[in-house]
Amino acid sequence: MWVNMGPQHPMTHGLWNLRVKIDGELIVDVDPEVGYLHRGIEKISEDRHYNEIITLMDRCCYVAGIAWEHVYIGAAENALHITAPERAQWLRVMCDELQRLASHIMWYAAFVQDLGLMSPFLYGMRDRDLILDLFQSFTGGRLTYEYNRVGGVRNDVPSGFTDRCRKVMDWLMDRFVEYDRLCLGSEIFRRRCDGLGVLKAKECVDLGVTGPMLRSAGVARDLRKDRPYAVYDRVEFDVAKADAADVTARYLVRMEEMRQSVRIVRQTLDWLDHHPGPVLADHLPRWLGAPYAPMGNEGYLLKRNFPRGTGFAAVEEPHGEAQAYVVNTGGEHPYRTKFRSPVFVNLSAAKHYMIGYRVADIPPIMGSVDICVGEVDR
């Protein structure tokens, strides 16, 4: 019998439909049905200026907006042959890691709530708000930031920001201990999660699965380490890894990643304290929204010919490897953009980690995948 779990179902965070074929309580086939949130971001991009696409990227994944900005900006800067100043790169790394914390805490809150535990949800939302407050203090937004720009970032952080951020990081490190005590110490949690949704390393690689799901299968693959972008080669951190490849392993990986993110954020704050400088590249053409183009130079800047090219960038987004492919044929709009969403791929492998389990196992398994429909459908 085919059962539709979605598009409106407490298990689906967002609008999608998990069609499950069941035999009694046993799952014999699954068919994820997506597209309910398809907004055609790739099509809309064809008619937009390079900097206007950043707005779309925030809406691409609504819990990791700034990480998606970084994905797109990396490819756009490659395509336009522009390099961002050093300080902007450090700010981007700080934003990425703060976003990873916010995204993982959001995942924790939603995932544990799926299992029927309500109080961790409230704790999670409380702690995530502190990070959103930090974001608000320098981007003005809490969910959609529009902070990155081709050639840098929009503005610097305000004075006193780094101290405030350090306080939040200290607070979070204490909370992670509580999170673990609430979950790993709970017999009910362990019995609902251990040994479920297993996807071994070989299958993960064949199916293109990335991010915490891949690392929970014992593969220590992390773009931040393997192919450092921005300034990730200048910060110290360890790649979180677990071996069991099940729901609990994914929980452990994400928890460890949060601790590592705090470690990275602290290093970026130390650097930002001691290295003031510009955050946006000079000599950007007017159509890239350069705010301080010298008077009288607009004509020159407009005519300045940017080389054509295709840019590619890959970023370790909270859910996995996100990639952008931006084709620039000259002119103010990209000819074609293509985005690779890690959740899209992780979800496409659903058959391989769901068949053989029971209906009541669906919420923990799907919760551990950390699905964000915004970036699946784009």
Next chain:
Amino acid sequence: MATDDLATQLAPRAGANILAVEPFQGLTARVRFRPEGALDVFRAVHDDLGYDHLSMVGAIDWVDHREVFYIVWSDVTKQYLGLSADLTGDAPHIESATPVWPSANWHEREAWELVGVAFDHHPDMRHLLMPDDYAFHPLLRSFKLHEPEELEVKSRSV
């Protein structure tokens, strides 16, 4: 340098189908190949070069022809490699990459429904993001964003 090495390594199994190995912004290199020999190229890249992880498949409408591109990753070299083929003709089609990289499944479904490139021998070719009876390929350049097509979309069958 790197591009020469790649060309030599690919030569034994797919040499005849390789058109060029060129440097590419953000990638190790991009391999342009003939669509007729797609499966040989995929096998050579997967087995001989060790690029066992397919990251994405996309298609571009260049108006006079369409291009299909693949981004693959190797855990050994820690590098991305691009593959690309130009498809000409009224009904552009290429062999599906699913026998070599199973992860190509959804990517190819998306590339077909958005850009109208057919993937031969795909195991499960259905609409993915658009409704089941959607008759257009929205990422074609001829599909204008500001002139909405007349269409009536039936609800999905469940």
